[in-house]
Amino acid sequence: MTAGTLTSRILGLVKAFLLALALSVTAAQADAFDVANKVPNTLYMLLAGGVVNAVLVPQLVRATKRKDGGQDYTNRLLTLSFMILGAVGVIATLAAPLLVWLYSSGWGPDQMALATAFAYWCLPQVFFYGLYTLLGQVLNSRSSFGPYMWAPVLNNVVAIVGLLIFILVFGSDSASPHHLGTWTPDKVALMGGSATLGVVAQALILIWPLKRIGFKYRPTFGFRGVGLGTAGKVAFWTFSAMLVGQLGFLVISRVAAGASDPGAGNASNAAYSYGYLVFMLPHSLIAVSLATALFTSLARNAANNDTEAVVGDFSMGVRMVGFVNSFAVAALIVLAAPVAMVIAPNGREQAMAVGLVIITMVFGLIPFSANYLAQRVFYAYEDAKTPFLIQLPQVIFQSLAVLSASIFPKSVTVAIIGLTMSLGYLFAMILSFVLLSKRLGGIDLRTILGAHVKFFVAALLAGLAGYGLLFFFPDFALSGQWQAFVVTAGVGTLMLIVFLGACYLLKVRELHSIIGVVAGKLRR
Numbered sequence: 001m002t003a004g005t006l007t008s009r010i011l012g013l014v015k016a017f018l019l020a021l022a023l024s025v026t027a028a029q030a031d032a033f034d035v036a037n038k039v040p041n042t043l044y045m046l047l048a049g050g051v052v053n054a055v056l057v058p059q060l061v062r063a064t065k066r067k068d069g070g071q072d073y074t075n076r077l078l079t080l081s082f083m084i085l086g087a088v089g090v091i092a093t094l095a096a097p098l099l100v101w102l103y104s105s106g107w108g109p110d111q112m113a114l115a116t117a118f119a120y121w122c123l124p125q126v127f128f129y130g131l132y133t134l135l136g137q138v139l140n141s142r143s144s145f146g147p148y149m150w151a152p153v154l155n156n157v158v159a160i161v162g163l164l165i166f167i168l169v170f171g172s173d174s175a176s177p178h179h180l181g182t183w184t185p186d187k188v189a190l191m192g193g194s195a196t197l198g199v200v201a202q203a204l205i206l207i208w209p210l211k212r213i214g215f216k217y218r219p220t221f222g223f224r225g226v227g228l229g230t231a232g233k234v235a236f237w238t239f240s241a242m243l244v245g246q247l248g249f250l251v252i253s254r255v256a257a258g259a260s261d262p263g264a265g266n267a268s269n270a271a272y273s274y275g276y277l278v279f280m281l282p283h284s285l286i287a288v289s290l291a292t293a294l295f296t297s298l299a300r301n302a303a304n305n306d307t308e309a310v311v312g313d314f315s316m317g318v319r320m321v322g323f324v325n326s327f328a329v330a331a332l333i334v335l336a337a338p339v340a341m342v343i344a345p346n347g348r349e350q351a352m353a354v355g356l357v358i359i360t361m362v363f364g365l366i367p368f369s370a371n372y373l374a375q376r377v378f379y380a381y382e383d384a385k386t387p388f389l390i391q392l393p394q395v396i397f398q399s400l401a402v403l404s405a406s407i408f409p410k411s412v413t414v415a416i417i418g419l420t421m422s423l424g425y426l427f428a429m430i431l432s433f434v435l436l437s438k439r440l441g442g443i444d445l446r447t448i449l450g451a452h453v454k455f456f457v458a459a460l461l462a463g464l465a466g467y468g469l470l471f472f473f474p475d476f477a478l479s480g481q482w483q484a485f486v487v488t489a490g491v492g493t494l495m496l497i498v499f500l501g502a503c504y505l506l507k508v509r510e511l512h513s514i515i516g517v518v519a520g521k522l523r524r
Helices: 001-024 030-063 071-094 098-101 109-122 125-141 145-171 185-204 207-212 229-256 271-301 308-333 336-343 346-364 365-380 385-405 410-440 445-470 481-505 509-523
Strands: none
Touching: 001 030, 001 145, 001 271, 001 336, 030 098, 030 109, 030 125, 030 229, 030 271, 071 098, 071 125, 098 109, 098 308, 109 185, 125 145, 125 185, 125 207, 125 271, 125 308, 145 185, 145 346, 185 308, 229 271, 229 385, 271 308, 271 346, 271 365, 271 410, 308 336, 308 346, 308 365, 308 410, 308 445, 308 481, 336 385, 336 445, 336 481, 365 385, 365 410, 385 410, 385 445, 410 445, 445 481, 481 509
């Protein structure tokens, strides 16, 4: 799963680079496409994404105890979900102008018109994101995890091909500036259509592995008296949590859009997206992969009332994720500006601005991933109300802090947004751990904290080594894209060696566990 996610994220960085090459980062057209392409993703997460992830696996695991192995229940659940997603996709596409207005701020009519045109092409993604998640969770509930993580690779490949064709046909923004008045229907169709085609491919490719494991879907109607009531209650609270979260994201999007100043090159919505892309990379590689595998086990153990096994899985997951994220935080703080130059090579000042956003965001990486795992434990017990009650004060705090960021200079607005997000993640993690400990009678907190102290020491030593090496060529690191890549690779490798060496000397058992797994595979 991690290999598939890593491949997808690497291709995602390639896609981000090509998108920056095609549209720039701080230009008006970049923000227009960013909002239009981001709306279907966030809208899907609001209406279905979290609901599907919270509801489907526990329900399907419990349904396997039925005489037919849960086949009829799965068919009914999928049929109902497909109908809802289809309706949402149609309504969202028709409401494209309204949605673009909601996620933007202070735009002129030309920029609004371009973003709306992009949105008409991008909003059908809502249905196919949902289809991908539904089919993927059916695979996960049957312990077939790989296809779900590898499918986004195809999405990125299709999107990359579309961007390459766009650059070949219409040129890059630096060679042939794509100002607002230059966008013809064919240009809009190629840019927006290729993005949507990638999502379509990502969803449909999962049909093949489903057939391979013997799953046969038949549309089955009739949704009363078959046990969907519990799923509905969990879905309600999960939807409420996603609604609160997306209202908070709406505040972030509008404040970030208001900070956009193409003339001054200030960080804006597009710059926020690049920073968030980097922030999510380590989380997606380990936390999401591990949580996906653990979720099936957690749901099964919760259904069997095996609390000890649930606590053990959770403790192991938090420690393993913290081990990887500790190095990621140290590396991204040291190398924030060179990494920004690699993915968005539009000048030293812009790299510094995006780099500052990355730094403020990664401070929240460890609590963000830890809280993500804690939520999965609540969901395994079919409890979505507690995560909602945790997220509500978090989002209120973040939203108020983000709104206050608008009083600062536009050049640092998005960085302040990143910092407030990190503080919100820390608050949510602490609250989740307290409530989870009460529910389970303890969460092995002493072991978790002891492990993270060792991770912090190793990460600090790695960070000092990285800064020491970077000190000798600060100008070279931001003099161009390939130079930034060389610096990132070289300094990052040194930091990794120091981090692993320190962890080895500190007898970090998570490292020794990984060494044992790798050694076993090599011997075989």
